[in-house]
Amino acid sequence: FVAWRSPHPTPFILFTCADWCYQSQFSCDHQCNSKYFIDCDGRYQSPINVVTRKTLLDERLTPFKFTNYQQIFRGFIKNNGHSVQVGVPHLSTISGGGLSTTYKAVQFHLHWGNSKGPGSEHTIDGEQYPMELHIVHMKHHYTDLSTALADQEGVAVLVASSTVNKYSLNVFVSDGNTSLPPVSLAQLLPPEQNLTSFYRYKGSLTTPGCTEAVVWTLFENTIPLSSDQLRAFFDLKFHDGKPMVDTFRPVQPLNGRQVFRSGATVALTSTALLVAALASALGLSQLN
Ligand SMILES: [Zn+2]
Numbered sequence: 001f002v003a004w005r006s007p008h009p010t011p012f013i014l015f016t017c018a019d020w021c022y023q024s025q026f027s028c029d030h031q032c033n034s035k036y037f038i039d040c041d042g043r044y045q046s047p048i049n050v051v052t053r054k055t056l057l058d059e060r061l062t063p064f065k066f067t068n069y070q071q072i073f074r075g076f077i078k079n080n081g082h083s084v085q086v087g088v089p090h091l092s093t094i095s096g097g098g099l100s101t102t103y104k105a106v107q108f109h110l111h112w113g114n115s116k117g118p119g120s121e122h123t124i125d126g127e128q129y130p131m132e133l134h135i136v137h138m139k140h141h142y143t144d145l146s147t148a149l150a151d152q153e154g155v156a157v158l159v160a161s162s163t164v165n166k167y168s169l170n171v172f173v174s175d176g177n178t179s180l181p182p183v184s185l186a187q188l189l190p191p192e193q194n195l196t197s198f199y200r201y202k203g204s205l206t207t208p209g210c211t212e213a214v215v216w217t218l219f220e221n222t223i224p225l226s227s228d229q230l231r232a233f234f235d236l237k238f239h240d241g242k243p244m245v246d247t248f249r250p251v252q253p254l255n256g257r258q259v260f261r262s263g264a265t266v267a268l269t270s271t272a273l274l275v276a277a278l279a280s281a282l283g284l285s286q287l288n
Contacts, residue, residue, distance in 0.1 A: 020208045021238075022082070024114075024246035040210035045252035046203030047121035050218065050259050055199060061262035063196045064097035064217075069186040075108075077180055081239035082207060083247050085109040092185050094137060094156065097217060098200060098262075103137035103156040105185055106145060110134070111206075112233050114245035120161045121206050121248045122218055129161035130230055132248070133188060133223065149211045153202070156215045160189055162225040194221040201259040206249040 020037070068091045075086035085107050092105040112131045113119025120132035135158040138148035148154035189195060197220040204212040236244035 020082075022247055022249075024242070037208040037210055039204065039212065040208060042204060042210065042212050043253075043255045044203055044212045044257060045210060046206050046214060046216060047123075047249060047251050048201065048203065048254055048257075048259070049123040049126060049251045050199050050201075052125055052261075055259045055261040057263060058098065058200065058260035059263055061098040061198065061200055061260060062096050063262075064099075064192075065095045066092070066186065066192060067095070067102075068092045069094075069189075069192075070184050072182045072184050074182050075180040079236065079244075083109045083111065083244075084233070084236060086180055088185065093140060094158070097198070098260075099156060099215065100153060102140040104140050106136045106138055108133060108135040108185070108188065110233070111248040112230065112245070113248065114243075115231065115234055117246070119246055119248045121251075122159060122161070122216075123251055124161075124218075129222065130164050131162040131225060131233075133160045133162065134158070135185060135188065149205075149213045152213055153215050154213045155205075156217065158189070159216065159218045160221075160223050161218075162223040162230075164225055164227050164230060188223070190219065190221040190223060195219055196262060197221065198262050199259055200262070201257055203252075203257075 071089075071091055073089050073091075075088055078085045078087065086109065087107045088105045090104045090106065093102050094105075095102040110131055110133055111119055111121045113128075118128040118130045120129035122132065123129075136145075137156045137158070138145055139151065139154055139156075142148040142151075142154065145155070186192070199216075199218040199220070201216050202212075203214050203216050204210045205214060234243060234245055238244050
């Protein structure tokens with residue numbers, strides 16, 4: 001813990017670490033804990049808990065324009081020892097949604113828990129979901145992620161949380177092969193008309209080096225996954241051979257950041273109103 005607290009802290013400490021780990025990897029060398037990545041102690045880190053009543057409506061958060069999101073590709077699955085990542089051809093882009101420019105898709109990956117507990121990174125009003133999908137994009141004029149990360153808004157990540165459901169599309173889980181059945185990014189997300197309600201804030205990568213260069217979009221609608229699909233992930237292994245479980249970073253302090261919401265948060269509001277109306281009709285509101 002001394003190295004980066006020297007009078008001349010350098011971001012290059014990152015390269016002195018061979019690796020890093022999640023809390024679920026007990027045998028991890030302390031040298032390689034994320035505490036050694038200087039940016040991971042920054043003020044604008046991710047993930048966060050979104051307190052919906054504290055979000056601010058922002059009319060500029062218009063619906064996204066998805067281009068080539070229907071394009072079918074055969075993604076190559078890479079178990080990078082921390083997660084399962086799928087590279088995508090840089091043809092699919094997003095714009096609108098309050099983004100300053102067009103961003104192109106680079107890769108997607110997932111964060112999950114274990115057989116007994118949820119594993120999303122972001123939480124909404126304290127609720128953690130079983131799994132979280134990250135589709136990582138970078139500004140269209142960059143050619144690699146490391147360059148994009150030098151730009152404060154160089155990277156845009158679309159987030160969809162999953163709920164466990166009996167019915168779902170079989171798109172996430174392959175049978176252990178390293179290439180995915182042909183999919184499009186559109187197939188990974190809820191239908192486009194259900195993507196107009198989202199939260200927006202600025203944060204960081206959720207893995208080392210935790211660079212604060214990410215425009216986050218958290219869709220309110222969730223993806224249904226079957227428990228079988230989810231279970232397949234618990235059989236994956238970290239590089240050290242331990243089960244690849246709990247691949248999420250805990251929520252980080254907001255430190256004064258404002259979380260915005262798009263204009264169309266109909267679903268949540270109406271559900272809340274409906275529940276309130278029901279409670280009132282049933283006389284439950286008298287109980288407290
Ligand atoms: Zn991620």
